[in-house]
Amino acid sequence: MKKRHPNEFLMQGNEAVVEGALAAGCRFFAGYPITPATEISEVMAVRLPKVDGTFIQMEDEIASMGAIIGASLAGVKSMTATSGPGFSLMQENLGFACMAEVPCVVVNVMRGGPSTGIPTYPSQGDVMQARWGTHGDHPIIVLAPSTVKECFDLTVKAFNFSEKYRTPVIVAFDEVVGHMREKVTLPRPKEVEVIDRIRPTMPPEWYIPYEDTPQGVPPMASFGSGYRFHVTGLTHDIRGFPTLRPDEVGPFMDRIHRKISLGQPEIQMGEFFQLEDADIAVIAYGSVARSARRAVVDAREKGIKVGLLKLLTLWPFMRAAIEKVIQTAKVLIVPEINMGQISREVKRVNEGKAMVNTINRVDGLMITPGQISRKIREVS
C-alpha cells in the first residue's frame, strides 16, 4: 500500500483558506456565521487558540470588519470571511481600511444573489462589488482561487500583498470551490514565503506615518510600540491628521493608487493554458475555470485551436494578459456564474479587436464543461 505523504490532506476549499491564513501568520479572526463561508469561522475557532491566536464571533459583519482592522492596527495579521449579504455589510469599513491603509484579508465565498438569494448555491456575482462596493475611488486587490490548493496558496498571497502594500485584500471564490474537497499537498511551514509589513526603525519623533516612499508604502507602526500616531478615515496629511487642503488630499489619493499600480507585475497572476497558437481563448476564473479547462482539452482533441486564460487575480484587472491573448486569438469566450461582470472588463480592454462571447448562468447551478464545449464548437 502506498504510504500517505505527511502533508497530504483531503480537504475543502474553505478549510484550505484557514490553513493558508495560519501559514501566512494570521493570528486574529473575527466573523459572523453565513452560508457558504461558515466552515472558515468554525475551523478558525478550533485552530487559532492552539497557536496563541484569537477567534471571536462578532454581532454582525460590520463589527467583524471593524475588529480585524483594530487587530491589524495593534500589529496582528487578521482576517474575516463571509458571503454576499455579509460582504455588503463590510463595505464601509473595508473602505476605511483602504483609506487608513490597514492590511487585512476578507474572504468572500460567493453565493447566489441579489439579497438573500440562493445561500447554498454558487455564484460569481460579487466581482464588481469586490471592486467598487465601498464608496469613493480606491484601489483594491481581489484574488480568485479555483482549486483547493489555490485556496491555500492565494490566501498566503493575499496576506503577503496586504502586508506589502498596506491594503485590504479580498479572496473571492464561488461556493463550489469553497465546499469542494480535493487531495492537496500542503507545503511545510518553512517552505511558505511570508511577508510582514515594514515597521518603522527610526526614533518615534522622526516617524511620519503617511509619508511617501519610492514604492508609495510608508512603514506601519503598531499601536503600543512607542510610535504614537493618529489614524482616521478622513483624508489626512502625511502626519495622519485630517486635512481639506487640495495639495495634501491629491498626493495622498495618488499615492494609494500608485502603490498598487507599481505592484501590478507581481499582483496580477494568471495561467496561460494552450494559448500559444489559439484562435479561440476562454477567459475564466473560479470553478468555471475548471470546466473551461476540460472543455479546452476536449476541443483540442478534436483539433480546435483553443486555449484558456485562467485569472487568479480579478483586480487590478489583467489588461496586459488580455492584450497578449488577443494578439493571436480572434474569438474570446468569457463564461461566468453571473450576468456578465468580468466580460465587461474584457470588452473594455479588447476595444473591439476580437469577438467576445459570453456564457452566463444565474440559475444557481455551476457552468459545466459541456456548456463551454458547445460554445467553442459554435464559434470555431
Added chain:
Amino acid sequence: MQEVTKLIYKYLRHDKKFPHVWCPGCGTGIILGSLIRAIDRTEYDKDDIVLVSGIGCSGRMPVYVDFNTLHTTHGRALTFATGIKLANPRLNVIVIMGDGDAMAIGGNHFIHAARRNIDLTAIIVNNSIYGMTGGQYSPTTPYGMSATTAPYIHIEQEFKISELAVTAGAVFVGRGTVYHAKLLDSLIEKAILKKGFGVVEVISHCHVQYGKQNRLGSAVDMMKWQRDNAVTVQQAKRMKPEELEGKIITGVLADKELPIYQDEYNKVKERAKEQISAM
C-alpha cells in the same frame, strides 16, 4: 502656567493644527480635560493608551491628544476597540462616542460589547442631539422637544444610556455631567481602572443646536440646568419617583464583578492546547 494647564499641555499634540473644531462653550472640551486628568491619575504610560472614537463632534477628540489614536467609522468605534484589545491586551483602550454614535447606528455594538465584558472603557457624550450635522434628533432627544428633523414636536421616547448599559451587563456604569467636572474626573478614572467593560455617560450640552432650537439659553444657562437638576445616587435613593422626574442621577450606578473576556479566552487557549498534547 497653572498646574492644571501644565498637566493638560503634557498630553496635547503640539504638531496638530489647532484651534479645535468644537464651538465656543461646547462641553466636549471639558470632557477631554476630564479624560486627561483621569488618565494622568492612573499613571498609565502614553504608549499604552489607545483612544478610539466614532463620528461626530466627540469623534474629533482623539486627534488632539498624544496617545495611540484612532478615528473610526460612525457607530463602529467599539468594534475596532475590540480588535485592538484582543490583539494586544496590554493596551488600555478607551472609546469616546456620542449619543447618536453609540445608541443609534452603534447601538447593537454597544450592548454586545457590554455583554461580552471585554476590558474596555466607553465614554458617551450625551448632548441629546446630532450636533455636527446640524441639530437632528437623536435616540436621547427627550419626548416633546424640537430638532431640525422634528420641526413640529419630537414624538419618540429616549434611551436612558446608563440604565441600558447596566441591563446589557456592563460591570461599571457611571453618569456625570460636564458641570460636575470633579465627579467626572473620578468616574472616568474608576471606569479606566475597572477590569471589564466600563461605561461613563456624560450629560453635556449643545447650546448651538439643541439649546437654540429649544430655547434653553446659552452654554452657561444649560450648565446651570445640569447643576440644578443633578441628584446623586445617594440622594436619589431617598427620593420618590415623582420627585426624580426630569432629574439626572449622577455617580456610580453599577460596580460589579463578572468574568473578563480576555481571562476566559486564555482558558480557551489552554483547553485547545491540551487537546493537541492529548492527540
